[in-house]
Amino acid sequence: MLAWTIYLSFAGALVQALLPKGKAELSRWLALAVTVAGLALAVAGFAAGMGQGRVIIADVPWVPAMGIHYLLAADGISRVLVLLTGLAAVAGVLFSWNIELRTNEFFAFYLALIGGVYGVFLSFDLFLLFVFYEIAIVPKYFLIAIWGSTRREYGAMKLALYSFVGSSMVLIGLLAAYATAGSHSTSLIALSHANLPVNFQMWCFPLVFTGFAILAGMWPFHTWAPTGHVAAPTAASMLLAGVVMKLGAYGCLRVGIWLFPRGLDPWGFSFIGVGSWRDVFAILAVVGIVYGALVALVQTDFKFVIGYSSVSHMGFVLLGLMTLNQIGMTGAVMQMFSHGIIAGLLFAIVGRIVYERTHTRQLAELETMHLSKRLPFATWSFVIAGMASMGLPGFSGFVAELQVLIGAWSVKPWWTLAAGVGIVVGVAYTWRAMQKAFFSDKLPTPDEHPKTGWPDLGAITWPEYTGVALLVGVSLFVGLYPRILLDAIEPAVKTLLAGGGQ
């Protein structure tokens, strides 16, 4: 059933590409129908998979000469991320309801991207996963370059090249693993039992992990993320932050950690306290958390604040992965889901609801606009989203970050301490942006009050209401009842940690 999410999205993309020009309305409804159907399938698949372990969905020989199978499967982690993709896809369509330029092409690229993302989360064959991973790169480029804003061609090219360099590193690693394992199967399940030599894992793990982590926004390879997010049209930023960065983190987990577990072993010597690749990447993750938060604190562009906050939040995911314990890694997957929802919501508010009405994202200009009075819906949505983003209890972010921090504490307490600093700064930048953008009472010129009242900013449309309600609802629901996801994630993480080949 879950496999149909992939086919449906690609079929939708094809239909959109063939749609005659000038049928914007039809194209929108079609995109909404396809993504809603995808979400329905994802929910149904999630519900059906409750309490089950890994389920093989499809297994057909694809390239028999090399042992490559078209192998789709789903475990708890996949199901959670497929669900996230479904939600983000629907929300993205709702918030791009106002795309008028080349609408059908927009949704064609959009659905192709979604199809690739579904494919990655469901692939259990090394090269099938890679194929879907690369399919997701090209639509991103066109989405940003054609429909983007600030420095869009630069942002799009940077993102495409970063992604492609990352996937080249992954490909080199995968080819080497394939050649070294010498097995005639490229299924992840088989390869995780392949007992690859430790010294091979020692160099292949960092290569593959870094390759994937580039897309997860790992410091110092994160620079594509803020520029890409800012340049992208709203729906694309939502998808970038919501699911595409998760592709990278998912690859780190599913391929990097699962196939090369010994790559995380201690080197046998330590250099200023760093004694394994695990330490290296954990430190990079912590640096990312703190650095992203600090940089977000001084941004003048509203969207850059959110962009850097994504880098910070994705740091939690990577840190959670590096704890290598049950609670930390569960937290990492939780954080992927939670950040996907919350970042999507933040980008939607900043990029669609506010920007499309004020035509500025400069905090200094927004300060003079008294948005709390003029756009109360946007204001309160942002307050809720900001609280969720800070990790307030009751929202999904709290459950996720707490678990990551607990997991990290049991490994090295100072990781938790440093990440805690990141959380505090996170409160500060969210507060600052909220205050400046919505609650400031500055006036354009100090002594003059507008006499005729503010010009009308335009009413909030139904897609915006629906989208915000969807995302806020999900974040609250998961925050209040996290078991629904944890029950799926925990056994999957357990299996993964038990691993093969040791």
Added chain:
Amino acid sequence: MNYTDLFRATLPETALEVAALLVLVLDLSLMRKAALKARVAAAALLGIAGCGAALWAVLLQGNQGLVFKDTGEFLLTTGGYAAVAQAGILVLTALTLLLLVGEVFTHHIGEYVAVVLMAAAGGLLIAAAQDLLVIFVGLELLSLGLYILTAFAKSSGKSAEAALKYYLFGGMSAAFLLFGFSYFYGLSGSTNLAEIQRAIAASGPSPLFYVAWILVVAGLGFKVAAVPFHLWAPDTYEGAPAPAAAFIASVSKVASFALLITLSLNWLAPGQGHGSLAFLGGVYQTWPALATILLVIAAASMMVGNLAALVQVSVRRLLAYSAIAHAGYILLGIAVHPVYNWQESLISFTQSARGPAALSANAVLYYILTYGLTTIGAFGVVDVVERATGSDRLDAFLGLHKRNPVLAAVLLVLFLSLAGIPPLVGFWAKFNLFAAVLANSAGVVPFRLVALAVALSAVSLYYYLQVLKRAYVMPAVNETPIKAHPVTLAVLVGIAAAVVLLGCFPAWLQGWIGSF
């Protein structure tokens, strides 16, 4: 060897030559007064029929060959990888002929098609040749045809300039090649590849052998446009009429790489322990220097091709540099190629081998055939745009998605395939090749070169996107629709569909190549 054998073995070549003569007769006598359109259609159809007949002959031939009576060695083989290359040459030739429809660069359409068919016959010969003399005859037949085709746009100065450059470089490289061949003959007393191999294996490689090999590599490096013998390629690609450029970029490459497979199967095979270079990981038990030369050229081609393509403003030159880069990838596959027992006869090898060597030869063939297909399509698109805008500059592609959405979509598919994005066929070509290289040799150097190749294909995405960016992203300067001839458009869409389908089902072509 009697004439029946000769006729049977050269049936495909004969079919092409007969078709060439028929085209000449038809065009110069019966249809002399007919309209150009009709003449183009007739000549192209007849040429395609000739290709079809030759293809039929190739597929029916089976694994045998033409044996030279005195020595019992092959002059020509049929079947095996040679048949795959020949079938590829014929299909690609037919496609380039289809691109002729609607062309206006010449009135001498009969001569053009005849020369194409004769050059293709040369390609068939060198794909199957097992003897230095046959190789040389085939190469010259192909090359002379290519020089003429390059110069065919008589009213264009660029075309003449390109042809002259191509001819001068080509003549020199042929001289190198012949000089190298003469050394081989001098060293072994034979012109047969297998005999040369045996003679040298018996006596051990003398320094002269390396000299001869370097000369041969220089000659063939020119044919496949490998650095540092690549200088002709950008000029020729830019100046030649588009169908001719497509022919040079595809058919001539297939034939030359098939020849390189033949040579490397015969000469790079590990033999009776002539030492090894430790840094190559001990894979090359014999004559490691030969493979090393190829590896150096491969690395240089990948680097120069990809980096130089970054700064091109002419799309044809961009395609030329990208062709140089692709030649580098393929040479990598050739260089770390053959780990097969050469003492078995060639025929039993082609029939039975399913080992690493077969994998690698198949990967090279897969790469070059799909690359040829893609590049013909790319030249087809460039040609249509060029005829409408008068230029092949990057800026001529501005707003192509508005001016002709179908053409833009074809361009998107083909260029992404060239960049190696899955699920298009270019990805599998690279993937097969690199996997075969790694499977054949666990050495450090091949692995680093594969890493370099993969890294450079990331670079290549940049310049392919430069073209696509203009077609899709940047605003159009001129929005008048670009008209393409329906046949041309159908061919281009067909090629793009093939690129997608072969990419989604990579096992089809692999299985077909493996079945020979």
